[in-house]
Amino acid sequence: MIVLTPLKTFKFPVTAECINPDVFQGKTVAEIAALPVFEGNRQKTLGELFKIEQAEGDNPSITINGDASEVRRIGYGMKTGEIVVNGNAGMHLGEKMAGGRIVVNGNAGQWTGSSMKKGLIEIHGNASDYLASPYRGSTDGMKGGKIVVDGDVGADSGCYLSGGLIKIKGSNTGQFLGYHMSDGTIHVEKNAASRLGANMTGGKIVVSGTVEEMMPTFTIDSVKPKVKIDEAETATGPFYVFLGDLAENGTGKIFASKPNNPNLKAYEKYL
Amino acid sequence: MTELLIKNGFVFDPLNKVNGEKMDIAVKNGKIVEKVNEHKAKIIDAAGLTVMPGGVDIHTHIAGGEVNTGRMVRPEDHVKDAVRKTALTRSGTGYSIPSTFVTGYRYSQMGYTTVMNPSMAPLEAKHTHEELNDIPLLDKATYPLIGDWWFVLEYLRKGDLEECARHVAWMLQTTKGYAIKIVNPGGLESWGFGRNVHSIDDQVPNFCITPREIMVGLAKVNKMLNLPHTIHLHTNNLGLPGNYTTTLDTMKALESVPSDGKPNMHITHLQFSSFGGDGWGNMRSAAEEISKYINTHSHVTADMGQVIFTDTTTMTADGPFEYTLYQLSGHKWVNSDVETETSGGIIPFHYKKNNAVNATQWSIALELALLIEDPWKIYMTTDHPNGGPFFAYPKIIAWLTSRKARMATLKKCHKKAQKKSLLPSIKRELSLYELAIVTRAGQAKALGLTNKGHLGVGADADIAIYDVNPETTDIARKYKAVRKAFGNAAYTIKDGRVVVKDGEVVQNVDGRTIWLDVQTAEPCRIDEQMKNKFREYWSVDYANYPVYDHYVKVKDPITIQASV
Amino acid sequence: MSIVQSVTCPICGCLCDDIELTIENNEVVKVKNGCAICEAKFLGYRGHHRIKTPLIRKDGKLVPVSMDEAVHAAAEVLANANYPILYGWSSTSSEAQRIGVELTEEVGGVMDNTAVVCHGPSILGVQEVGIPTCTLGQIRHRADLIIYWGCDPWSAHPRHLERYTSFAEGRFEKSEWKAYMQKLKAQAGKKKVQSATRSGLIKTQPPRASSCTLPGAPPSALSKRGRKLIVIDVRKSMSAEMADFFIQVEPNKDYELMQAIRVLIKDGELDVDKVAGVPVEYLKEVADALVNCEFGVIFFGMGLTQTAGKFRNIEVAISLVRDLNMRTKFLIMPMRGHFNVTGANVVSAWQSGYPYGVDFSLGYPRYNPGETTCMDVLIKDEHDATLVIAADPGANFPKKAVQNMVKHPLIVIDPHMNATAMLGDIVFPAAFVGIEVEGTAYRMDHVPLPLKKVVEPPEGIYSDEEILRRILEEVRIIKKQKAQQKVEAT
Ligand code: SF4
Numbered sequence A: 001m002i003v004l005t006p007l008k009t010f011k012f013p014v015t016a017e018c019i020n021p022d023v024f025q026g027k028t029v030a031e032i033a034a035l036p037v038f039e040g041n042r043q044k045t046l047g048e049l050f051k052i053e054q055a056e057g058d059n060p061s062i063t064i065n066g067d068a069s070e071v072r073r074i075g076y077g078m079k080t081g082e083i084v085v086n087g088n089a090g091m092h093l094g095e096k097m098a099g100g101r102i103v104v105n106g107n108a109g110q111w112t113g114s115s116m117k118k119g120l121i122e123i124h125g126n127a128s129d130y131l132a133s134p135y136r137g138s139t140d141g142m143k144g145g146k147i148v149v150d151g152d153v154g155a156d157s158g159c160y161l162s163g164g165l166i167k168i169k170g171s172n173t174g175q176f177l178g179y180h181m182s183d184g185t186i187h188v189e190k191n192a193a194s195r196l197g198a199n200m201t202g203g204k205i206v207v208s209g210t211v212e213e214m215m216p217t218f219t220i221d222s223v224k225p226k227v228k229i230d231e232a233e234t235a236t237g238p239f240y241v242f243l244g245d246l247a248e249n250g251t252g253k254i255f256a257s258k259p260n261n262p263n264l265k266a267y268e269k270y271l
Numbered sequence B: 001m002t003e004l005l006i007k008n009g010f011v012f013d014p015l016n017k018v019n020g021e022k023m024d025i026a027v028k029n030g031k032i033v034e035k036v037n038e039h040k041a042k043i044i045d046a047a048g049l050t051v052m053p054g055g056v057d058i059h060t061h062i063a064g065g066e067v068n069t070g071r072m073v074r075p076e077d078h079v080k081d082a083v084r085k086t087a088l089t090r091s092g093t094g095y096s097i098p099s100t101f102v103t104g105y106r107y108s109q110m111g112y113t114t115v116m117n118p119s120m121a122p123l124e125a126k127h128t129h130e131e132l133n134d135i136p137l138l139d140k141a142t143y144p145l146i147g148d149w150w151f152v153l154e155y156l157r158k159g160d161l162e163e164c165a166r167h168v169a170w171m172l173q174t175t176k177g178y179a180i181k182i183v184n185p186g187g188l189e190s191w192g193f194g195r196n197v198h199s200i201d202d203q204v205p206n207f208c209i210t211p212r213e214i215m216v217g218l219a220k221v222n223k224m225l226n227l228p229h230t231i232h233l234h235t236n237n238l239g240l241p242g243n244y245t246t247t248l249d250t251m252k253a254l255e256s257v258p259s260d261g262k263p264n265m266h267i268t269h270l271q272f273s274s275f276g277g278d279g280w281g282n283m284r285s286a287a288e289e290i291s292k293y294i295n296t297h298s299h300v301t302a303d304m305g306q307v308i309f310t311d312t313t314t315m316t317a318d319g320p321f322e323y324t325l326y327q328l329s330g331h332k333w334v335n336s337d338v339e340t341e342t343s344g345g346i347i348p349f350h351y352k353k354n355n356a357v358n359a360t361q362w363s364i365a366l367e368l369a370l371l372i373e374d375p376w377k378i379y380m381t382t383d384h385p386n387g388g389p390f391f392a393y394p395k396i397i398a399w400l401t402s403r404k405a406r407m408a409t410l411k412k413c414h415k416k417a418q419k420k421s422l423l424p425s426i427k428r429e430l431s432l433y434e435l436a437i438v439t440r441a442g443q444a445k446a447l448g449l450t451n452k453g454h455l456g457v458g459a460d461a462d463i464a465i466y467d468v469n470p471e472t473t474d475i476a477r478k479y480k481a482v483r484k485a486f487g488n489a490a491y492t493i494k495d496g497r498v499v500v501k502d503g504e505v506v507q508n509v510d511g512r513t514i515w516l517d518v519q520t521a522e523p524c525r526i527d528e529q530m531k532n533k534f535r536e537y538w539s540v541d542y543a544n545y546p547v548y549d550h551y552v553k554v555k556d557p558i559t560i561q562a563s564v
Numbered sequence C: 001m002s003i004v005q006s007v008t009c010p011i012c013g014c015l016c017d018d019i020e021l022t023i024e025n026n027e028v029v030k031v032k033n034g035c036a037i038c039e040a041k042f043l044g045y046r047g048h049h050r051i052k053t054p055l056i057r058k059d060g061k062l063v064p065v066s067m068d069e070a071v072h073a074a075a076e077v078l079a080n081a082n083y084p085i086l087y088g089w090s091s092t093s094s095e096a097q098r099i100g101v102e103l104t105e106e107v108g109g110v111m112d113n114t115a116v117v118c119h120g121p122s123i124l125g126v127q128e129v130g131i132p133t134c135t136l137g138q139i140r141h142r143a144d145l146i147i148y149w150g151c152d153p154w155s156a157h158p159r160h161l162e163r164y165t166s167f168a169e170g171r172f173e174k175s176e177w178k179a180y181m182q183k184l185k186a187q188a189g190k191k192k193v194q195s196a197t198r199s200g201l202i203k204t205q206p207p208r209a210s211s212c213t214l215p216g217a218p219p220s221a222l223s224k225r226g227r228k229l230i231v232i233d234v235r236k237s238m239s240a241e242m243a244d245f246f247i248q249v250e251p252n253k254d255y256e257l258m259q260a261i262r263v264l265i266k267d268g269e270l271d272v273d274k275v276a277g278v279p280v281e282y283l284k285e286v287a288d289a290l291v292n293c294e295f296g297v298i299f300f301g302m303g304l305t306q307t308a309g310k311f312r313n314i315e316v317a318i319s320l321v322r323d324l325n326m327r328t329k330f331l332i333m334p335m336r337g338h339f340n341v342t343g344a345n346v347v348s349a350w351q352s353g354y355p356y357g358v359d360f361s362l363g364y365p366r367y368n369p370g371e372t373t374c375m376d377v378l379i380k381d382e383h384d385a386t387l388v389i390a391a392d393p394g395a396n397f398p399k400k401a402v403q404n405m406v407k408h409p410l411i412v413i414d415p416h417m418n419a420t421a422m423l424g425d426i427v428f429p430a431a432f433v434g435i436e437v438e439g440t441a442y443r444m445d446h447v448p449l450p451l452k453k454v455v456e457p458p459e460g461i462y463s464d465e466e467i468l469r470r471i472l473e474e475v476r477i478i479k480k481q482k483a484q485q486k487v488e489a490t
């Protein structure tokens, strides 16, 4: 196991996709210290920015102790192993991740888990905007794996989701959660902001708390007592089930808790 | 300027009928000369290497409004292909629509020295020229889109060919253009109101003229103006199943324009115009029918429009066709109609081997290139980026020169496409001599660029040297080595200067912009008339329309005396 | 005295190129064809607050220095910066923008233009779904349904209606000017009409006409013949007053409204009675009007790009237009503000592949708004130097961004002593592009137009292009020296 400790508070963005268990695997501490990174527009080595230590065990894992909120692309495309960030993590954490596990004991920046395919990301603080969402102009959303956020998530999260599960335990989400998703599941344990599931064509969003506002382009389908989240978990309702987004001829489903959303009662007349 | 002597290479110079002879090429002041002083000249030892004229591309979308909109809408295309700045070269992005500098570098790295930007809305001509200035290492020219220009429609309808010719001359001069580009004639004007034409004898709404009349009329105008290239045509119904009959009708229609055995039309990206069948389900190759016609007629040249299996971006002035692609794919869609002149559209497109239609398209282009017997009639292009990015050319070279290479790819294609492909029955493999024709000599000849595409005395010293030894390499078997060699020129020489060595840019020079300065007997009357019409037809002032000389960094106008 | 014709107005994205100027003693004394904003600029540009010489801040005060000293100081700042921002670019020529990209690449900085605070979201929307659009003349000739959404052309692009849309004469569609005047006559009485005609439409406010119907009577106006004009906005703007039909949308609810119309034009049904404060029955009539036109167009402005939903608003507007093309011809266009903000995007795209917010710090262009725009960088204070050219972020950026900007060296290139220049550490006076120097600009529909030089710039004042070129050369010299010193040291 390798332990990285930032040598200072970073002012400039640090681009360090080399912080990846697959890259560290089989390298000595000296070799790891020589890996190239960028600090602002200057090329540096990892060793110039972090104290690097070998710790117990030769499992392929990396621990970062300290604030890494300016460190971008940690675990970019990682396939195996584990990264633990004891502090905040910067943008593009675990982007294009294909396996392994990332744990953040702090907050995570934008585009965390962007376009990920497999693996697990646990964020014990908040996640910023574009959680699991693809790069600009791309429709390659998260395809598989799991993301669990203990806190809130920012806007435009779960865009173009086509597989996997995102669980949000905090009390708020940003707008446009699950935008244009086609498959997969998003479970909001508490409350969801407006424009939920806009343009979704498939998949399901389950909101156990309140839905700030339902898009007018969703139509009520039924009331269900419970809904399956994944193999291990079922959310209990009852839930209003909405279908949409009609604007995209979508057949996505939004499950909105019936007891927590009395304002949706008006829809019952269509049932 | 330094003198250069390229010694002992195997020279392929089809325009001068040199077929792999071991000889020296001498260069002085940017031109090929008889000989140079061997003691003073810089010597390039080309022993064991293949020497050809610099590559010429007759049709590649590299600059201008449409191309740049393509760049803007596809960050996801650029992000996977970033190009670093070096001490010598600018940074940029590549993939299907490379930034301007990267376009220059990548062409040059393949030994290309002259390229033609085939699609320019006249109203946006300044933009095209600004971008061409930023494409280094290449000579360039651009074709204005005038097949649906209101003036052309109106004068041809009146039957006033002379007046039409004078306007076309004015347009070439005004936009600093090189050839008459016609795209889906009549269809683009119709698209202004969301309609299209479906045969060459359909009426264009509001203008009472047919595509046939437009094409025949402009071919005659082309002749009256003595333009070096023929009309450059993107046919009606392009990209639709069964369109080969339209293509045959089009070629037959042009038989009526006398051409004394010479070409009077160039059909571009012929692959997209050679579809059989009557729907996507039974779409098939019509390469046999098309090549049979071309083999028995002398008035047609064409380029391939090869499809490459990759994620690319389609872009054409054929707005209605791009709309069809949008309906088929649901992808992001750009439409860009241009007042009184033309239209345009963009759709990202991923050609896949396991898609029967895509794989058939891939096969059609190769079938055409191989079934059309005379290599002087068909040239290698991808219609960059429509069929795929230009830097895939080495792949096409391998498919053309090696049956083994193309069968290896065919084997991975959709079963239905494999079964229908004519490729298994085609034995032909192009020689290096023929390859030099389809990648440079033929294109230069079709363009009427007399200083390009050959290595005779007086030609521009644009030279490509590849690490292929024709004496020891069987190119049909060693196709991977051929692919590598043509992707990374051992040397690219532009105007007598070595700009690329071993596939790396070693010197940065500007290329020239070539255009036609067409002299007609009475140009002034046009001017007055145009001034009056301007407020009515366009949303810009007459004085602000032309591409003034300062818009072109390195100027290379060719003066043409018209017969009107 | 001389008269210069076909001058391009270097102010808004309409880029009217029919301005006629009368010049006397190297001064513009008369402006013909321009709108009021245009007149004011050409007649008043040399007025107050013109910077006269290069300035450098010494002991807290800006003091005059030589051009060479300022160039060297600016180059030192940029060459040594670890993450500089080069921002602005919208009110200068494409020729200057080209050098701007080269300079940013050379110093490994972030190049961003004012799109970041206006139509950046439009670009993001376009990158999601594309954009069916056209040049403005196409609309003039063909459009029979014109919609302005979240914008007020009458105030911000005064000649837009007259040159390109409702009041322009086209080949297939005629100007609605006469009909509009008749309507005014009927509604506002003769006197006001006379005064409006006398003083020229463009320079006066149109008399208040209650042409609009919501909330109230049903939209019968939508069945009229000829060109129809619909305005959709959160308030009844001047343009809305002139419209055949006005839809007042609840603030920040445009997204829902458009999404609902998308369902209605596909003959779908909604489970709600009202969307964004508009009864669905009205929306159905609007949907009918959209589907039944021959050629429709939506122009949109900051009312869409800068309200809740931002780029998603644009994305859905474009999606609506995409859907409409299944039924008829429909196009859409952003109302770009500064005269060459489009050019800034165009030039940046052809040189780097990306239209704004381009980060060269890794030696190659990267683009990711949310990460790489100057706003993202400024708010997080990641930069260590800023160059501002042809823009005034000091006046219109959020306070925090400005505070962070002035924490580090600030280089400003501008003709005026604007808010940003007053905060600057190194200030270059620049000549006015399109008045004192020539160049090229791109209209909102991407049509390039030449900018003219009609008068000489004041003594010792250079063009943006020239200033940037000199800084770039100096940066290269400094970098070479530094590299040499490094070699000698080892
Ligand atoms: S509308 Fe805009 S470009 Fe036209 S004259 Fe007025 S300010 Fe200038």
Ligand SMILES: [Zn+2]
Pocket: B059, B061, B118, B119, B268, B269, B316, B383, B386
């Ligand atoms: Zn083409």
